[in-house]
Amino acid sequence: DQQVKQNSPSLSVQEGRISILNCDYTNSMFDYFLWYKKYPAEGPTFLISISSIKDKNEDGRFTVFLNKSAKHLSLHIVPSQPGDSAVYFCAASTNTNAGKSTFGDGTTLTVKP
Amino acid sequence: NAGVTQTPKFRVLKTGQSMTLLCAQDMNHEYMYWYRQDPGMGLRLIHYSVGEGTTAKGEVPDGYNVSRLKKQNFLLGLESAAPSQTSVYFCASSLPDVGDIQYFGAGTRLSVL
Numbered sequence: 001d002q003q004v005k006q007n008s009p010s011l012s013v014q015e016g017r018i019s020i021l022n023c024d025y026t027n028s029m030f031d032y033f034l035w036y037k038k039y040p041a042e043g044p045t046f047l048i049s050i051s052s053i054k055d056k057n058e059d060g061r062f063t064v065f066l067n068k069s070a071k072h073l074s075l076h077i078v079p080s081q082p083g084d085s086a087v088y089f090c091a092a093s094t095n096t097n098a099g100k101s102t103f104g105d106g107t108t109l110t111v112k113p
Numbered sequence: 114n115a116g117v118t119q120t121p122k123f124r125v126l127k128t129g130q131s132m133t134l135l136c137a138q139d140m141n142h143e144y145m146y147w148y149r150q151d152p153g154m155g156l157r158l159i160h161y162s163v164g165e166g167t168t169a170k171g172e173v174p175d176g177y178n179v180s181r182l183k184k185q186n187f188l189l190g191l192e193s194a195a196p197s198q199t200s201v202y203f204c205a206s207s208l209p210d211v212g213d214i215q216y217f218g219a220g221t222r223l224s225v226l
Contacts, residue, residue, distance in 0.1 A: 004224065029114070043217030044137065044156070044201050090153060100146070100171070101215065103155040 003027045004092050006104035014112055019077040021107050023090030026071065030092040034101065035064060035075050038087040047076070048090070079113045115139050119218035120206050126194045127223045134189040135223050136204030142216070143209045145187040146171075147179060149200040151222075156203060162187055163209065194225045 005024045013019045022032075031052040034043035049055040050064045050073065057064050063076045077084055087108050091101040117138045136226055137143065143164050147197040158171030172186075176198060178190045184226040191198060201222050205215040 004155075006155075036215075038215075041219070043205075043219050044215075045217070046214040049214070098160060100158060103148075103157075105153065105155040 001026065002105075003030075004090055004102045004104040004106075006090055006107050009105070012106045012110045012111070012112060013080050016029050016083055018081045019075075019078075019080045019084065019109055019111065021075040021088050021090075021109065023073050023075075023104055024071060024091050025073075027102075028071070028095070030102075031095055031096045032093045033064070033066060033073050034091045034093075035062075035087045036103075038089065038092060038106070044089055048101075057059070080109075082111045082113050085109055085111050117204055117206055117216050117218040119202075119221050121221060122219065123222050124224070126191075126223065128195060128225060130194050131187075131190070131192050132194065132223075134204075134223075135203055136187045136189070136218060138185055138187075138204075138216070139208040140206060140216065141184070142206035143206075144207045145181065145185075146205045146207075147177070147187065147189045148203045148205065149173065149198075150203060151200050153205065159189065159202075178189075194223075196225045199223060199225045 034049040035047040037047045038044040066073045087106045089106045090104040093101040114129040120135045146161040152169045162168045165184040166187040204218045207213045207215045
């Protein structure tokens with residue numbers, strides 16, 4: 001059973017518009033959520049995170065929203081830029097899991113100029 | 114600061130051959146991880162280590178072995194490679210804290226013929 005799901009394999013948006021990437025999880029024990037960004041031929045890099053005690057975290061153009069009751073989080077990118085084109089992975093972890101994170105399958109974002 | 118370095122970057126093996134992938138980190142991180150990523154899928158944890166001399170199985174450990182003789186190095190071994198092990202392998206490291214950010218290497222692309 002996949003505990004972290006990113007149901008949209010791909011998303012295409014116009015430059016300057018908002019990109020919304022979604023992630024659902026099933027394990028209510030998850031208490032920390034992270035987003036990673038991955039360019040081709042590179043490893044994933046950390047983008048933004050949120051603790052389960054919060055419902056929003058913002059860093060520049062990137063905002064992550066957490067809805068614990070729905071077990072859903074989303075990453076908003078405003079405004080989207082062509083350089084944001086990458087694969088975005090959602091990850092979740094618990095405080096009893098030795099730092100291990102469970103990753104979603106990723107969403108490929110394409111921002112068109 | 115190099116971060117996480119993986120060697121080699123590419124490798125082609127014949128079925129039944131063995132090889133070792135090396136991961137080195139210079140951030141003094143306690144935790145290290147080996148993942149594999151297959152097309153259209155997320156990162157699946159193979160093995161991980163919470164400290165020098167310790168290793169543990171992840172989600173997909175079969176066919177792999179690991180060693181953490183030094184804190185900065187984490188080795189992934191394939192004793193008898195199979196075509197099903199064709200994948201991109203990522204190493205990561207992190208500090209021992211809940212939700213701690215993982216730092217990834219650039220990956221090793223392995224093909225088993």
